[in-house]
Amino acid sequence: LSVSDKEALLKLKKSFIHADALSSWVPNSSPCSDDWLGVICVDGKITGLHLTNLGLSGNIDVEALLELRGLRTIGMVNNSFSGPIPDFHMLGALKSLLLTGNKFSGNIPNDFFSHLTSLKKAWLSYNQFNGTIPESVTQPTHLIELHLEKNQFTGPIPPMNQTSLKQLDLSNNMLEGEIPESLSIFGVNTFAGNEGLCGKPLDKVCTEKDKTLIPSNETGNKSSDNNVVVLSFLAVITLVFILFAFGNCAKHRENEFIVRGSESMANDQMVEIHVLSSNRSGASDYSSHKGLLKKSTSSQQEKNGTGDLVMVNDAKGTFGLSDLMKAAAEVLGNGGMGSAYKALMANGVSVVVKRMREMNRMQREVFDEEMKRFGRLKHKNILTPLAYHFRREEKLLISEYIPKGSLLYVLHGDRGICHNELNWPTRLKIIKGVARGMGFLHSEFAKHDLPHGNLKSSNVLLCDDYEPLLSDYAFHSLVSTPVAAQALFAYKTPDYIQYQKVSPKSDVYCLGIIILEILTGKFPSQYLITGKGGTDVVQWVLTAISEHRLQEVLDPDIANNTSSLNQILQLLNIAVACIESNSEQRLDMREAIRRIEEGYEY
Ligand SMILES: Nc1ncnc2c1ncn2[C@@H]1O[C@H](COP(=O)(O)OP(=O)(O)OP(=O)(O)O)[C@@H](O)[C@H]1O
Numbered sequence: 130l131s132v133s134d135k136e137a138l139l140k141l142k143k144s145f146i147h148a149d150a151l152s153s154w155v156p157n158s159s160p161c162s163d164d165w166l167g168v169i170c171v172d173g174k175i176t177g178l179h180l181t182n183l184g185l186s187g188n189i190d191v192e193a194l195l196e197l198r199g200l201r202t203i204g205m206v207n208n209s210f211s212g213p214i215p216d217f218h219m220l221g222a223l224k225s226l227l228l229t230g231n232k233f234s235g236n237i238p239n240d241f242f243s244h245l246t247s248l249k250k251a252w253l254s255y256n257q258f259n260g261t262i263p264e265s266v267t268q269p270t271h272l273i274e275l276h277l278e279k280n281q282f283t284g285p286i287p288p289m290n291q292t293s294l295k296q297l298d299l300s301n302n303m304l305e306g307e308i309p310e311s312l313s314i315f316g317v318n319t320f321a322g323n324e325g326l327c328g329k330p331l332d333k334v335c336t337e338k339d340k341t342l343i344p345s346n347e348t349g350n351k352s353s354d355n356n357v358v359v360l361s362f363l364a365v366i367t368l369v370f371i372l373f374a375f376g377n378c379a380k381h382r383e384n385e386f387i388v389r390g391s392e393s394m395a396n397d398q399m400v401e402i403h404v405l406s407s408n409r410s411g412a413s414d415y416s417s418h419k420g421l422l423k424k425s426t427s428s429q430q431e432k433n434g435t436g437d438l439v440m441v442n443d444a445k446g447t448f449g450l451s452d453l454m455k456a457a458a459e460v461l462g463n464g465g466m467g468s469a470y471k472a473l474m475a476n477g478v479s480v481v482v483k484r485m486r487e488m489n490r491m492q493r494e495v496f497d498e499e500m501k502r503f504g505r506l507k508h509k510n511i512l513t514p515l516a517y518h519f520r521r522e523e524k525l526l527i528s529e530y531i532p533k534g535s536l537l538y539v540l541h542g543d544r545g546i547c548h549n550e551l552n553w554p555t556r557l558k559i560i561k562g563v564a565r566g567m568g569f570l571h572s573e574f575a576k577h578d579l580p581h582g583n584l585k586s587s588n589v590l591l592c593d594d595y596e597p598l599l600s601d602y603a604f605h606s607l608v609s610t611p612v613a614a615q616a617l618f619a620y621k622t623p624d625y626i627q628y629q630k631v632s633p634k635s636d637v638y639c640l641g642i643i644i645l646e647i648l649t650g651k652f653p654s655q656y657l658i659t660g661k662g663g664t665d666v667v668q669w670v671l672t673a674i675s676e677h678r679l680q681e682v683l684d685p686d687i688a689n690n691t692s693s694l695n696q697i698l699q700l701l702n703i704a705v706a707c708i709e710s711n712s713e714q715r716l717d718m719r720e721a722i723r724r725i726e727e728g729y730e731y
Pocket residue numbers: 390391461462463464465466467468469481483528529530531532534535583587588590600601616
């Protein structure tokens with residue numbers, strides 16, 4: 130590694146604002162041998178930067194990047210970078226440019242992709258880009274993945290005909306005109322949310338006018354002018370809406386809108402969420418009856434009870450959207466996949482409603498099948514959903530409310546009676562239940578890359594007798610990779626951070642973290658976006674092992690249980706074998722479960 134590579138990275142770091150997460154990037158260490166966060170090296174050469182979810186912003190110093198001769202991947206997914214797209218087109222050897230989930234805005238120059246001839250993956254989704262899609266996107270001949278969804282691109286789609294293209298997502302922009310025939314092999318979801326598009330695979334037939342729209346700068350600029358008008362109009366409407374809603378809310382504010390998130394979980398206040406009733410008009414539209422949905426469904430759906438709520442499991446009886454809309458709702462939190470509410474329905478049943486963001490990877494029929502399959506799952510340690518609601522813009526997943534709450538809450542949030550009940554036999558019961566639930570998911574979803582994908586203590590709910598129930602599993606196939614990378618805990622494992630891969634072994638790593646969390650009683654920093662706060666349980670335990678201080682890492686509440694100490698240390702060793710950073714040397718799920726069930730004697 131030449132010195133200038135290190136200097137280049139330090140220069141790059143200087144151009145970032147809020148770079149606290151890059152505390153390992155310091156002059157007296159080496160990027161490759163000292164494992165600088167997010168720096169990918171092959172044979173001592175820097176080949177990639179994988180700076181995902183680090184809260185970074187600032188002006189990316191492309192000159193510094195130019196000095197990294199071996200650089201092939203730039204990954205800056207889910208940070209806060211803003212302004213025009215940096216001059217990445219100067220890095221002609223780039224293979225992956227991953228910028229999803231930032232605040233980049235403005236036009237992308239028309240020749241941006243011309244020099245990026247080796248580009249295989251371009252993820253520019255979930256930003257605020259506008260103007261036309263640069264025509265040069267047709268030029269990288271090996272392009273495999275192009276993600277432009279959730280921007281404000283206008284005008285027609287350039288005539289891309291790369292046969293290499295396997296993933297294309299242009300959804301939720303403002304594109305218009307005829308879809309090029311070469312792209313009609315992609316599904317409807319690729320183009321959804323662009324009112325002005327027509328042609329196959331969409332149902333909308335093109336008019337002569339649509340067909341004459343050709344990609345040109347003039348068209349792009351014209352449409353963006355139109356968009357400015359439309360956007361200004363929308364902005365005014367939104368402002369009126371916000372002012373009105375604010376006025377309405379302010380009246381009720383004192384006891385309402387209290388969020389019961391992980392930070393303030395002991396707060397049990399009820400909230401009212403105002404519902405926009407579609408069958409009235411004018412300012413009086415905003416009825417203040419209790420409910421969950423911001424926009425109401427049609428009055429017919431309300432009348433017939435179930436609306437378009439699909440029951441997949443009637444263990445708690447049947448109910449409909451209208452029952453949910455009338456229920457008293459309480460915000461439980463806002464996780465990576467969306468927000469969660471508790472709803473107490475008039476029949477006395479409490480449910481949790483999760484509003485899922487971005488579950489549009491599948492066609493409606495496939496989604497329906499998947500949900501029905503979820504509804505049929507039966508295992509003592511699995512939370513089986515009760516119902517779901519499908520609309521393009523929004524999916525709701527409804528499950529039974531589990532009063533004791535999550536392992537996260539009982540372990541770290543509640544210092545009351547439940548925490549005191551977390552003695553060793555109870556913790557062992559939880560570990561075994563989690564392992565059994567994982568075993569079930571790994572055989573039920575054996576073909577999935579991630580049978581669970583999001584195992585962490587907030588997704589382990591505790592029954593009254595402390596039997597754990599796993600929730601939020603098997604979402605991986607329902608969402609696109611950029612969303613998964615943002616929302617699923619399996620993407621925080623070394624498998625993804627260092628090697629950009631996930632597999633069933635990533636679930637094993639997550640199991641290891643949860644066991645360490647239960648044994649140490651510490652909140653893992655791994656759960657936090659920036660990794661700041663909490664305890665890096667992996668590092669802490671590995672250091673303690675190397676210094677033969679194992680007992681010191683145990684939660685004092687269980688460490689005093691001398692009769693079980695051997696068993697506790699045995700579980701600690703199993704967890705350590707699960708958090709092995711090299712997935713090939715890591716235990717597989719079956720072996721991890723076998724060891725947890727059988728126990729090893731020292
Ligand atoms: N069925 C349930 N019963 C009781 N509490 C629940 C239930 N489902 C979720 N919760 C709690 O509600 C809160 C919010 O859940 P949510 O799943 O939205 O967020 P999360 O688990 O923190 O993140 P993620 O979206 O990644 O799973 C969490 O504290 C969770 O433990």
